[in-house]
Amino acid sequence: MSQTVVLEQNAVETQSITLKFDGCSSDANPSPIVNPENQSITIKFDDQASNHHTIPVSIPNVDSETEAAVNEFLRKHGSSDEESVRTDAMNDLWSFIERQEIGTVVVLVKFASDVKNFELLEIFCQRVADVIAKKTVEEVREIFNIANDFTPEEEQAIRDEHRWAFED
Amino acid sequence: MNTINLQMNKFLISIILMERLPVEVIGNILSRLGAARDVVIASATCRKWREAWRVHLHTLSFNSNDWPVYHELTTSRLEILITQTIFQTTGLQCLSIIMDDVDEFSAAPVIAWLMYTRDSLRQLHYNVRTSPTINIIEKCGRQKLQVLNLSHNTISGIEPSYQRFPCLKSLSLSHISISALDLSYLLTACPKVEILTLLSLEIAMSDAQASMELNSPSLKDLSVEAISLEKFILEADSLEKLQLKDCTLEVFELVGKGTLKLLKIDDVSVIQLDIGENTENLEVVDVSNFTIMWTKFHHMISKASRLRGLRLWGVVFDDEDEIVDMETISVCFPQLIHLSLCYDLKEGSLQYSLQRSFELKNVIMLELGWTVITDLFSQWVAGLLERCPHLRKLIINGVVSEAKSHEECQVLANFTTSIVSLMRKYLHVDVQFEYE
Numbered sequence: 150m151s152q153t154v155v156l157e158q159n160a161v162e163t164q165s166i167t168l169k170f171d172g173c174s175s176d177a178n179p180s181p182i183v184n185p186e187n188q189s190i191t192i193k194f195d196d197q198a199s200n201h202h203t204i205p206v207s208i209p210n211v212d213s214e215t216e217a218a219v220n221e222f223l224r225k226h227g228s229s230d231e232e233s234v235r236t237d238a239m240n241d242l243w244s245f246i247e248r249q250e251i252g253t254v255v256v257l258v259k260f261a262s263d264v265k266n267f268e269l270l271e272i273f274c275q276r277v278a279d280v281i282a283k284k285t286v287e288e289v290r291e292i293f294n295i296a297n298d299f300t301p302e303e304e305q306a307i308r309d310e311h312r313w314a315f316e317d
Numbered sequence: 318m319n320t321i322n323l324q325m326n327k328f329l330i331s332i333i334l335m336e337r338l339p340v341e342v343i344g345n346i347l348s349r350l351g352a353a354r355d356v357v358i359a360s361a362t363c364r365k366w367r368e369a370w371r372v373h374l375h376t377l378s379f380n381s382n383d384w385p386v387y388h389e390l391t392t393s394r395l396e397i398l399i400t401q402t403i404f405q406t407t408g409l410q411c412l413s414i415i416m417d418d419v420d421e422f423s424a425a426p427v428i429a430w431l432m433y434t435r436d437s438l439r440q441l442h443y444n445v446r447t448s449p450t451i452n453i454i455e456k457c458g459r460q461k462l463q464v465l466n467l468s469h470n471t472i473s474g475i476e477p478s479y480q481r482f483p484c485l486k487s488l489s490l491s492h493i494s495i496s497a498l499d500l501s502y503l504l505t506a507c508p509k510v511e512i513l514t515l516l517s518l519e520i521a522m523s524d525a526q527a528s529m530e531l532n533s534p535s536l537k538d539l540s541v542e543a544i545s546l547e548k549f550i551l552e553a554d555s556l557e558k559l560q561l562k563d564c565t566l567e568v569f570e571l572v573g574k575g576t577l578k579l580l581k582i583d584d585v586s587v588i589q590l591d592i593g594e595n596t597e598n599l600e601v602v603d604v605s606n607f608t609i610m611w612t613k614f615h616h617m618i619s620k621a622s623r624l625r626g627l628r629l630w631g632v633v634f635d636d637e638d639e640i641v642d643m644e645t646i647s648v649c650f651p652q653l654i655h656l657s658l659c660y661d662l663k664e665g666s667l668q669y670s671l672q673r674s675f676e677l678k679n680v681i682m683l684e685l686g687w688t689v690i691t692d693l694f695s696q697w698v699a700g701l702l703e704r705c706p707h708l709r710k711l712i713i714n715g716v717v718s719e720a721k722s723h724e725e726c727q728v729l730a731n732f733t734t735s736i737v738s739l740m741r742k743y744l745h746v747d748v749q750f751e752y753e
Contacts, residue, residue, distance in 0.1 A: 252328065259334045262342045270345065278349035286361045294332045295362045307361050313390065313398045314357040 206264070210256050218245040219257070219269065226268060239272060246276050251292055254280075286315075340365055344373020351378040351413075353402050374406050378413035378442075388418050395419065396426040409434045410461075413442040421446040431456040439484075444468035454480060454503070468492050475502040482507045491516035497529035497546075504533050511535055517543040528568070559592070561585045580618075582607055596621045603657075605630035611639040615649075624650040628657035631688065640666035647675040647704075654679055656705075659686035659714065662693040671700040680705045686714035690728050695735040702743055710747045711740075717752045 205220045218241075225238035246254060254276050261269035281289055290297060299307070308315050347356050347369055356377065360370035379399055381387045387395070399414065412434055424447045431441075435458035443453065446469050454472055457465075459482050466489040473496065485507040495503075497520050504510065513536055520529060528548030538558040539551065548568040556573050560581040568589045571577070575595025582590075584606040599621035604614075609632050618624070627650065629641060641660060646653070656677065683705055687694050702708065713736070718725065740748055 255334050255338075258342060258346075259338055262339060270342070274342065274346045275349045277346045278351075281346070281350055281359050282352070282355050284355075284358070286358055289359055290362050293335050293362075294328065295335055295366070296332075297362065298364050299361075304361070307367070311357045311361075311398070311401070313386075313394065314354045315361075316386065 208257070208260050211253055211260075215245075215249065215253055215257070218242060222269070223266075239268070242272055243276075246272060251277070251280055255293065336365075340369050341373050343369035344375065347374050348376040348411075351376050351411075352383040353377055353379050353399075354384050357402060371405055372407050375409060376411040376413075377403065377406060377409055378411075378415075380413060380415045381417045381419075382415070387416065392419055392422065396422055400426050400429060403430050403433060408437040410437055411440040411464075412438060413440075415442060415444050417444070419445050421448040423447070424449050424451045427451060427453075428456055431458070434458060436460075438462055440464040440466075442466040443470075446470060460484070463487065465489070471495070472503070473499055475499045475506065477502045477506040480506055483509070485510050487512040487514075489514040489516075490518060492518075494519040494521070496521040496523070498523065500529065501531055504531050504536075507533075507535075509535050512538040514540045515542070515544060516540075520544065520546060522547075561587075579603075590617070592617060594620070597623065599624055601626040601628075603628040603630075604632060606632075608633050608635050609639075610635045611641070615642070615645060619645075619649050621650065623652055625652055626655040626657075627653060628655075628684075630657060630659045630686065632660050634660075640670065643670050643677075643701075643704075644673045644675040647677050652679055653677060655682045655684075656680050657684035657686075659688065661688075662691065662697055664693060667693055667697060667700075671696070675704060677701075677705045679707060681707055681709045682712070683708055683710070684712040684714060686716075688716050690715060690725070690732060692728060692731060695732050695739070698736065699739050702739065702746070708743070708746050710749070711743075712749045712751060714751045715753075 206216075206223065208216045208219060211219075222238050222242040225241075226235050229235065246257070254273055258270070258273045258277060261273050280292060284292070289295065297304070343366055347359055347366070350356055350359060356370055356374065360367045379387075379395075379402075390398075395416065403409065403412070412430070414430070422445050427445075427447045428451060431453070438458040439461050440463060441457055442464075443466070447453075450471055452472070452474060453467060453470060454475060459480065461484055462482055463484050464487045465482070465485060466487075468491045471494040472490070486509060488503075488507060488510055489512075491514070495518060500518075500520065504513070510533060513533070522529070528550055529546055530550045530552070532552040534554050536553045537555055539553070539556060540558075540560045540562075541549075541564060542560075542562040543564065545565040547566070548570075549566055550568075550570045550572065552572045554574045555576055556571065557576055558579040558581075559571065559577060560579075560583075561569070562581075562583040562585065564585045564587070566585070566587045568591075569587050570589075570591045571593055573593055573595075575593060575598055577592060577596065578598055579601045580592065580599060581601075581603040582605070583603075586608075596618055597620055599618060600623060602618055602621070602624060603626070605628065609629075611634060627646065632641075634640070640663070641658065646656075683701060685694075685698055685701065698711075698713070702711070717729070721729075736748075740746065
């Protein structure tokens with residue numbers, strides 16, 4: 150994906166220009182195209198890194214080891230179109246996530262949801278699903294610290310309606 | 318102290334986050350859970366999770382393998398619980414009803430499930446007969462369907478003019494009764510289909526028809542198993558993978574544009590097999606439990622100069638004098654990386670082969686097997702090892718019979734002795750033994 154920046158000079162002399170995108174500065178050094186008529190300079194970035202997958206991200210509320218594992222996945226996954234490389238990256242991240250406690254995984258789900266990264270969401274949501282599988286209602290509430298906001302009548306109604314699922 | 322703070326933080330964080338996770342994400346989690354009972358239980362934890370089930374669930378599965386209690390419920394009870402659960406979802410995309418113990422569902426609930434999900438369904442997996450028989454193809458949502466996996470049903474009366482599956486990529490039919498004409502119509506009704514799997518079909522041919530003719534310009538991957546036909550003609554200009562297993566055919570003909578990359582034949586009885594003249598793109602040929610006419614076979618694949626993998630396993634020659642000509646293999650397939658061979662070795666032909674000078678320059682993995690071990694086997698292994706200068710891995714695959722006579726034990730012992738001394742010469746080769 151390439152980004153084009155057009156700078157128009159308004160009779161102000163500038164010695165140097167630093168361009169910042171999304172909080173990361175680029176040292177790309179592309180050749181600017183000067184248009185003397187309207188005094189504009191066009192700089193084109195062939196910016197593969199604008200696919201945010203390959204720029205290391207900082208993840209709030211996780212330890213450095215987890216952040217490193219996620220970044221390693223993003224780097225590896227974004228570095229190649231080859232199926233086998235991407236699958237390896239996913240398997241590595243998956244093995245790492247399986248060893249983490251559920252609180253960390255929930256933080257990561259929120260992160261993946263916020264940055265809208267589909268691949269990360271897939272892995273983290275699957276991990277949460279695996280932890281929930283075959284548990285009872287009380288166990289699921291306990292694991293995720295979910296507050297029960299049903300009234301006793303509502304809860305009974307749910308259990309009656311789907312009696313088959315709650316039979317042990 | 319620091320550890321306690323961190324733990325408390327994590328605890329608080331997970332509570333907060335659970336409450337701040339968008340309900341769509343919860344829906345995503347429940348969809349990955351898939352199994353209906355787990356979904357219903359999880360959705361009973363709090364209002365948000367219940368909303369996630371009702372509004373954002375996209376995958377739901379009723380699979381008799383998931384939960385043993387399914388086997389104990391009556392068919393009517395199953396129909397009720399499936400109906401109740403499906404009808405509380407919105408916009409379901411993947412529905413899977415796999416109930417191995419159920420003989421048949423009544424038509425009415427099945428029609429209801431299909432009609433309710435018609436507008437959003439992208440994947441349907443269904444394996445139960447209905448009574449009376451319904452036309453699932455007609456009843457299910459066709460507009461968005463990408464994957465259709467049907468078993469134990471009858472398909473008839475396909476109308477390709479208005480019954481079309483514009484998005485269907487993968488079609489799998491197993492234990493289905495269908496006429497050859499309807500199957501051909503069905504394929505035509507799927508202009509984008511790429512993967513077709515046919516297992517144990519009961520194909521009805523009308524008297525006027527001698528052959529089943531399927532035509533699909535988009536098909537890339539065809540897998541056919543346990544099918545019996547006289548003549549099967551497949552016109553597929555994009556076909557890359559063709560797998561035939563446990564089939565009885567008189568004629569199989571592939572008409573295409575030479576796009577085939579993988580050919581796999583296992584336990585197939587066919588009198589005439591024709592995959593076309595353009596085999597330049599073949600990368601893997603895997604033939605097992607098959608009677609080969611070497612000259613014909615060789616002619617079929619000789620132009621596959623890019624072949625990387627060749628497996629001839631449990632093959633028998635139609636003509637007693639024919640052999641697997643290793644020299645020809647080395648010449649025709651210079652880029653061969655994997656070679657797997659298992660067939661009856663004959664003294665005369667083995668000596669002849671081993672006297673020829675040829676090299677399998679690029680073979681890095683060699684798999685050799687016996688069904689009945691003879692002393693010839695070690696000679697064969699030695700001879701081939703010599704001719705694979707870049708070999709990295711050798712797999713010895715052997716059938717060891719239960720009741721071993723003294724003679725058999727002796728032959729096995731001799732083999733073990735010779736392989737040990739042989740491998741001393743090839744220390745860089747990784748050897749693996751697989752006995753069954």
